[in-house]
Amino acid sequence: MSEAKRIFKNQLYEQFARVAKALAHPHRIELIDLLAQAERSVEDLASELGLPVANVSQHLQVLRIAQMVEIRREGSRKFYRVADGNVFEIWRAIRTFGEERLAEVDRIVKSFFSDREKLEPLSGEQLSRRIEDGDVIVLDVRPENEFNAGHIEGAVSIPIRDLKRRLKELPRKREIIAYCRGPYCVYAREAVTELTARGFKARRLEIGLPDWKALGLPVTATR
Amino acid sequence: MSEAKRIFKNQLYEQFARVAKALAHPHRIELIDLLAQAERSVEDLASELGLPVANVSQHLQVLRIAQMVEIRREGSRKFYRVADGNVFEIWRAIRTFGEERLAEVDRIVKSFFSDREKLEPLSGEQLSRRIEDGDVIVLDVRPENEFNAGHIEGAVSIPIRDLKRRLKELPRKREIIAYCRGPYCVYAREAVTELTARGFKARRLEIGLPDWKALGLPVTATR
DNA sequence: CATATAATCAATGATTATATTGAATGGTTG
DNA sequence: CAACCATTCAATATAATCATTGATTATATG
Numbered sequence: 001m002s003e004a005k006r007i008f009k010n011q012l013y014e015q016f017a018r019v020a021k022a023l024a025h026p027h028r029i030e031l032i033d034l035l036a037q038a039e040r041s042v043e044d045l046a047s048e049l050g051l052p053v054a055n056v057s058q059h060l061q062v063l064r065i066a067q068m069v070e071i072r073r074e075g076s077r078k079f080y081r082v083a084d085g086n087v088f089e090i091w092r093a094i095r096t097f098g099e100e101r102l103a104e105v106d107r108i109v110k111s112f113f114s115d116r117e118k119l120e121p122l123s124g125e126q127l128s129r130r131i132e133d134g135d136v137i138v139l140d141v142r143p144e145n146e147f148n149a150g151h152i153e154g155a156v157s158i159p160i161r162d163l164k165r166r167l168k169e170l171p172r173k174r175e176i177i178a179y180c181r182g183p184y185c186v187y188a189r190e191a192v193t194e195l196t197a198r199g200f201k202a203r204r205l206e207i208g209l210p211d212w213k214a215l216g217l218p219v220t221a222t223r
Numbered sequence: 224m225s226e227a228k229r230i231f232k233n234q235l236y237e238q239f240a241r242v243a244k245a246l247a248h249p250h251r252i253e254l255i256d257l258l259a260q261a262e263r264s265v266e267d268l269a270s271e272l273g274l275p276v277a278n279v280s281q282h283l284q285v286l287r288i289a290q291m292v293e294i295r296r297e298g299s300r301k302f303y304r305v306a307d308g309n310v311f312e313i314w315r316a317i318r319t320f321g322e323e324r325l326a327e328v329d330r331i332v333k334s335f336f337s338d339r340e341k342l343e344p345l346s347g348e349q350l351s352r353r354i355e356d357g358d359v360i361v362l363d364v365r366p367e368n369e370f371n372a373g374h375i376e377g378a379v380s381i382p383i384r385d386l387k388r389r390l391k392e393l394p395r396k397r398e399i400i401a402y403c404r405g406p407y408c409v410y411a412r413e414a415v416t417e418l419t420a421r422g423f424k425a426r427r428l429e430i431g432l433p434d435w436k437a438l439g440l441p442v443t444a445t446r
Numbered sequence: 447c448a449t450a451t452a453a454t455c456a457a458t459g460a461t462t463a464t465a466t467t468g469a470a471t472g473g474t475t476g
Numbered sequence: 477c478a479a480c481c482a483t484t485c486a487a488t489a490t491a492a493t494c495a496t497t498g499a500t501t502a503t504a505t506g
Contacts, residue, residue: 005409006273008335012407013249013256015328019317020252023243025494026236033236042453050229055495057454067324076452076503086320093316094242097309101290105238112231184235186228248464265483278465280484285463299473299482 019090022066027051028059029091031080035069036088036210037142037181038149039081088210095183109184119192121206124215127152127177137171139178139202141191142209150209152179153218160187163194175201182208242313245289250274251282252314254303258292259311259433260365260404261372262304311433322406332407340412344429347438350375350400360394362401362425364414365432373432375402376441383410386417398424405431 023029030049034040040048046056060080063069068087072079082088098105122130130136131154138155140147147157158166160180170176176195180187188204195202205212213219246252253272257263263271269279283303286292291310295302305311321328345353353359354377361378363370370380381389383403393399399418403410411427418425428435436442 004335008331009253009407010249011331012328013253015325015331016252016314016317016321017247017249019321019325020243020246020248021493024240024247025243026233026240029239029243030232030236043451052496053453054455054497057452058494061454068320073503076450078453084320084324086316086323090313090316090320091239093309093313094239097291097307097313098239098242100309101307102238102242105235108231108234108238112227184232244463266481275466276483277467277485280482281464284484296473299480301483 019066019068022062022068023090023094025059025062027056028063029094031056031059031063032068032082032087032091033182035080035082036091037208038146039072039079041077041079043077045080085214088214092211092214099183113189119203121204122177124205124207124212124217127205128217130175130177135174137174137176138205139170139176139191140180140209141178141187142180146181146209148222150213150219150221152209152212153220155179155220160190163191167195167198167200170195170200172200175203177203177205179205179212180208182211242289242291245285245291246313246317248282248285250279251286252317254279254282254286255291255305255310255314256405258303258305259314260369260431262295262302264300264302266300268303308437311437315434315437318406336412340415340427342415342426344427345400347428347430347435347440350428351440353398353400358397360397360399361428362393362399362414363403363432364401364410365403369404369432371445373436373442373444375432375435376443378402378443383413386414390418390421390423393418393423395423398426400426400428402428402435403431405434 023032027049031045034045034048042057042060043053045060046053049056060069064071064080068083069080070083072081127136127138131138138152140151140155140157141160141163142157143159144157147155147159151157156169158169178188178191178195180191183206185208192202192204207215209219246255250272254268257268257271265280265283266276268283269276272279283292287294287303291306292303293306295304350359350361354361361375363374363378363380364383364386365380366382367380370378370382374380379392381392401411401414401418403414406429408431415425415427430438432442
């Protein structure tokens with residue numbers, strides 16, 4: 001191979017390796033997973049991850065240099081968000097690979113969620129069809145700001161924390177499909193447990209909003 | 224957040240970070256890019272990358288531990304291949320992000336390929352339509368073993384090294400669409416240059432075979 | 447302007463990743 | 477079985493990454 005070609009390839013793969021490197025830390029993957037829901041401040045992210053602010057800031061700098069996140073300043077706070085849809089696609093591809101290929105992922109997930117679920121979750125496609133048929137209520141149990149940043153078209157927002165005292169807002173005849181951040185988020189599972197215990201018909205969507213969006217299914221953002 | 228939930232998330236994201244880490248080196252990305260075409264021996268990969276065999280073997284071990292590649296043994300040689308389609312999807316997502324988001328990638332590509340292309344390449348969808356219309360010849364200019372491992376349905380194989388002496392196999396009336404390994408591979412570009420210089424009508428497909436396959440377009444493997 | 451808040455920076459030591467070298471392994475060939 | 481080939485392993489030195497700490501910057505508030 002020619003020298004010029006070798007230099008070209010080295011430079012090019014170096015750039016792509018930088019991208020992979022930016023995601024090569026558990027905290028940074030978790031940050032992307034969270035930011036895929038909605039923008040957040042550094043302090044907020046730090047408390048969600050249970051880490052010192054300086055450490056989270058350091059990781060955010062790595063993601064920023066890799067152009068994976070962007071900043072919006074508001075007063076003395078900075079809100080980070082994912083730079084574009086391709087960032088979530090990388091994380092999603094990694095997640096899919098891990099789920100299908102790594103026994104360890106399966107083991108960890110199964111041992112945490114074992115026996116907590118009686119009913120099979122719905123896939124995105126299944127829910128999409130059910131919505132078209134008009135026979136379900138879609139329930140978003142994430143925090144309100146994440147709902148506002150984007151939610152499944154037609155979904156109702158009741159954050160998991162408020163669910164118990166807002167049960168009367170939900171119908172008892174139609175089936176309720178709850179969803180939250182993604183396949184490893186516990187909120188929708190908790191909601192289904194609570195709802196079925198109270199006599200509602202409820203099931204869980206197996207994916208989160210970013211996946212729903214990535215499938216090209218309809219999303220609404222509150223202006 | 225509960226302690227158990229924190230431990231669960233840490234364990235889970237740790238697994239996914241391992242996957243990203245496995246790709247966090249330019250040589251390993253290049254290896255995946257090559258292996259996405261066809262299986263190869265260690266020695267062969269080492270000479271393609273211009274690196275010592277021991278170094279390539281070391282990188283292959285990293286990919287193997289991450290379950291991204293598998294081995295087939297044949298005599299005293301070992302042939303590595305990508306473990307499944309999801310591996311290429313991760314690399315493709317990284318590549319797409321880099322292409323759309325990183326100015327540096329654009330600069331490197333442009334400075335290497337500047338002025339070498341007179342004609343716009345075809346997209347996968349465009350070629351797919353042209354094939355249905357039946358008015359093009361699809362030309363695979365990769366090495367023969369890569370063609371055998373999988374090629375665009377109906378494509379003709381003339382490795383770039385043999386192109387000059389096999390020109391008579393190609394028609395002069397129909398347009399020839401050449402393709403190779405991927406957007407950064409030079410073979411298809413060289414083929415188009417050669418063919419147009421000889422009076423053929425020729426253009427390039429902008430993607431490589433693994434991308435074509437990922438788009439769900441028809442692929443044939445030689446048995 | 448002083449104080450408080452949010453975020454970043456800089457320096458540190460500890461850990462982990464990397465390339466290189468040469469030796470060891472496993473299989474093939476004569 | 478000896479010689480050989482392809483690959484891996486092991487050891488080492490160098491470089492990069494990481495968490496932590498405390499200092500610094502930037503903005504808001506009184």
